[in-house]
Amino acid sequence: MQQHYKLRHGQTYPLGSKFTLKGVNFSIFSRYAEEVELLLFDSSDSDEPFQSIPLKKEINRTFFSWHVYVSKLPAGTWYSWRMDGPGHARDSGFRFEKNKHLVDPWARAVSQKRWSRKAACQPGDNSRTSMRCVVIDDKYDWEGDTPLAIRSEKSIIYELHVGGFTRHPSSKVTHPGTFSGLIEKIPYLQDLGITHVELLPVMAFDEQDVPDNTAKLGLKNYWGYSTHSFFSPHPGYCVTPEQGTHAQEFRDLVKALHKAGMGVIMDVVFNHTAEAGADGPVINFRGIGGKTFYHLDQYDKSILRDYTGCGNTVNANHPLVARFIISCLEYWVREMHIDGFRFDLASAMARGESGEVLQDPPVLWGIELSEQLLKTKLIAEAWDAAGLYQVGSFPGYRWAEWNGRYRDIIRQFVCGDKGLLNELATRICGSSDLYEPQGRLPINSINFVTCHDGFTLHDLFSYNKKHNEANGENNRDGCSNNISYNCGIEGNTNKAAIVALRRKQAKNVFAILLLSQGVPMLLAGDEILHSQQGNNNCYCQDNELSWIDWNMVTQNVDILRFVKAMIALRKRHPSIMRRRFLxxxxxxxxxxxxxxxxxxxxxxxxxxxxxxxxxxxxxxxxxxxxxxxxxxxxxxxxxxxxxxxxxxxxxxxxxxxxxxxxxxxxxxxxxxxxxxxxxxxxxxxxxxxxxxxxx
CATH class of the missing domain: 2.60.40.1180 (Golgi alpha-mannosidase II)
Structure with a gap:
């Protein structure tokens, strides 16, 4: 590659890198930066940039955006940013470090090949251990594909982990643990009868974001609730990420699912980022202007308010941040043809810049009223880790909610608790007490009994207590209130009566869930009785404990048959899929x-x-x-x-x-x-x- 390319001033929009046949426009937002430098690399693991481009305030800054146009720069060029600014002391709320390489928050594809989270947490140059972004040619042949318009009352959601769904050797796919591997399993999903897959986080996340004791065991962040690059598919789910094929591989998956008649819902994490707490790494937002992007303590700016349990909370209702979030969602719908989003700890996004709970949060209403998101399903996990619980009262009308009250009452009833009939009836009829007074509908209730977070359905009737010792946190992590019942013996057993009862209880849950008004959501693997051996917090278990074992399809073919037939029963009964309350x-x-x-x-x-x-x-x-x-x-x-x-x-x-x-x-x-x-x-x-x- 040539060592130097000619430069022009560039333009503010679009943010990120925009490739054309004549060159690439780079633009990044930073209100407080005083020095900005763009670095260009031959590859994701090049030791040194082939060209460093210092930007000048007089010609490369417009209001709060820094921009430059690099003539004739080809797609496939890797890059990062460096910034410096005022207030190096942490109590200023800034973390400008002029030697830190920063990931472009608007990057369409990133590499973590040489990434070291530890180095990014420490002061000094991390040029040889940083993430890199790549310029992509965004052309793609969608072959006429558009997002699907499956009515909510007819939806049956299936929550799955892209990596864990095919990473087990028994999956026998060509590229296990990837978007491509999931494509090979589409016939199974079709046969099951679900209408939507809900993908655990697939935006690029930091796999190294785990506690030290967990990391020492060789474990990593598996679920993906540690996002750093919200416009980039996760490189770990790509076959050739070092070629910058992230967008193409993800689009191939979406297009294939759409051809099979299934929609795609993304689990998105806008409540916090991978940069964690005060001692966390400098990846992008913190080095560009963390004072804007995060909730900080009013008196001590070195303290990040933590409403998420992850060290930081995104300042979602700041005008810039709100615009970032909404434009990101619109990008995934417009350019990736996504059909819906499930928002992790969505109630954290209802907080104002001082942490107060807003009655009408601008970002949530902006999402609801976006014309580009008009036909997109919006699902909220309507609580946060600081005690805010908004099931039944989440701001807006179009938002559906993970109905935690449905989950709890069904678990209690099936486990044998008494005195529940009145509330049970309300829950299986769509939770009118939660939604009808506000003019909302049964489709606002996402009904589930199990999800990625907690026991699998098999384990719900096999364990009374969590068994998370393998996570390296002395069994302190994970929820202790599981509303489970082991049917008489903790864990695995050969006693026929107990095994039979557990299998019947699993069928009971599937029957009740699929006979309830509202939108049912199933956890991948429950239909074949996948077990995590009592671990109810497998966020760090990228191994056979979490992976779907496809041998179970044969071993539990009777349960799988039952689930398929229950889904078919639901589909032939519009009376179970009502849009209005009974x-x-x-x-x-x-x-x-x-x-x-x-x-x-x-x-x-x-x-x-x-x-x-x-x-x-x-x-x-x-x-x-x-x-x-x-x-x-x-x-x-x-x-x-x-x-x-x-x-x-x-x-x-x-x-x-x-x-x-x-x-x-x-x-x-x-x-x-x-x-x-x-x-x-x-x-x-x-x-x-x-x-x-x-x-």
């Missing part, structure tokens, strides 16, 4: 209410019985083409005789009974037979669903 009123043109409640006897629900653990309800079909449903949940320890409602001209057929062996546990309509009686004997710890047919 009323209990008789449907016009039918002699049945949209929902009616029962106990062991018809129309006699056990609302006032504190010992009751049986709930039944009849759900009317939306029209004459849809069968009505009668659903019974018996989490007591006894067999119960359940009276069935009489609907003129119809007979009940058994569709689901989680206590029966496969394939009798779920029966397709063509194989169902009328019961010929008006009662059903339901076993303990069992969910039953019946469909009625004309006769």
């Amino acid at each position: 009323t209990g009123n008789v449907i016009e043109g039918k002699n049945i209410a949209d929902i009616s409640w029962h106990g062991t006897e018809i129309n006699k629900p056990l609302w006032n019985n504190p010992e009751a653990r049986i709930l039944a309800f009849t759900l009317a079909g939306i029209d004459h083409h849809e069968a009505d449903l009668h659903i019974v949940m018996n989490m007591s320890d006894e067999i119960a005789i359940i009276e069935l409602p009489t609907i003129k001209g119809k007979k009940w057929c058994l569709a689901v009974d989680t206590s029966l062996p496969s394939p009798q546990d779920i029966i397709s309509p063509q194989n169902q037979k009328p019961l010929g009686k008006n009662f059903y004997s339901i076993n303990s710890k069992t969910v039953v669903a019946l469909e009625n047919v004309n006769f």
Whole structure:
């Protein structure tokens, strides 16, 4: 490569590096920088830049943006920034270090090949251990692809980890642990029947961001909740990241999923960054102007306010930061065709610049009202680590929420707790108490029982306590309140009765989840009873403890079959996928209410019985083409005789009974037979669903 390229002043926009056939425009924001230098490299691991370009305030700065145009510079050129400015003392709120190489926050592709987090935490030159950015030619043939428009009420979300989904040798994909590897598993996802994959963080993150004791065990940041480059796909999920193919490889995945009829939801982390606390590394934002980007203590600017449990909190409602976040989301939708976002610890984004909780946070409303994001699904984890809990009250109307209250009540009920019927009914009907008063809908509730954070479904019924010793933190990490039940023995066992109960309980959870109003979310691997051996915080376990073992598909084919059939049952019943709340009123043109409640006897629900653990309800079909449903949940320890409602001209057929062996546990309509009686004997710890047919 030539050693020097001719320069022009450049332009403020677009921020980042913009390639054209005539050259590359570089632009970066820094309000307080006094000296700015752009460094160009032949490769991601070059020791020295082939050209260093000091920028001049008089010609290369417009307001708060620094820019330069490098004529005839080719795509594939690697680069970094260096900045210096006032207030080197930490109590100033600045961390300008003139010898630190900085990652462009708007970089479209980055390399961590030579990255050392430790060196970035220490003062001085880190030129040989820094991350690098690369200029990319952003052309791509989408072949007519656009983001999908699957209605929320018809959505079934499947949360998965891109690396862990195919990294196990049993996956037998060509490139394990990559976007490419996931493409090879699309037929499995299609066969399962889900409508959306929700990808754990795929924006570039720092794999070295773990506690020292954890790092000493050879562990690394696996989940990815340590973002540093919000416009770049994670290089660790790419086949050829040193060639700058990040965007192309990710787009290939999105396009392939869309062709298969599945949308893509990204788990995004705008509440904090990889730069951690006061002693954390200088990667980008801190060296460019951390005073702008982070919440700082009002009196001691060396202290970063921490509402996230990760050392820092993004100052999301600062005008510049809000614009950065919104433009980033719009980029992923416009240029990467993303269908939705799930926001980690989203309530941290509801805080003002002094940390106060805002009634109408500008950044959240800006996201909701963005025209480019109009058809994009927005999902909030509606709490933060400092005690702010906004499930049911998250700002805005279009935002869906991870319904933590749904998760907890279903776990309690299935584990055998009493006195829950009233709230249970509310949760499985879409949580009207949380959403209806504000004019929101059942689709605002993302229903889940397990997710990446906590026990897997298998472990939920195999462990009473977390077992996180392998993380290197003496089992102090992870949540201690798991609302789990080990069915009598902690951990693995060969006792047939306990194994059978655990499998039935897993089916009970799937049945309740997929029969509930709202949007269901499944955790990848639960459908084949993936276990993490009681570890409920596998954030650092990039190994077989977390990876999906594809041998389990064969070993637990009965559970997988059940989940597929439950998803199919949900899809053929619009009455389970309502956009509006149930009323209990008789449907016009039918002699049945949209929902009616029962106990062991018809129309006699056990609302006032504190010992009751049986709930039944009849759900009317939306029209004459849809069968009505009668659903019974018996989490007591006894067999119960359940009276069935009489609907003129119809007979009940058994569709689901989680206590029966496969394939009798779920029966397709063509194989169902009328019961010929008006009662059903339901076993303990069992969910039953019946469909009625004309006769």
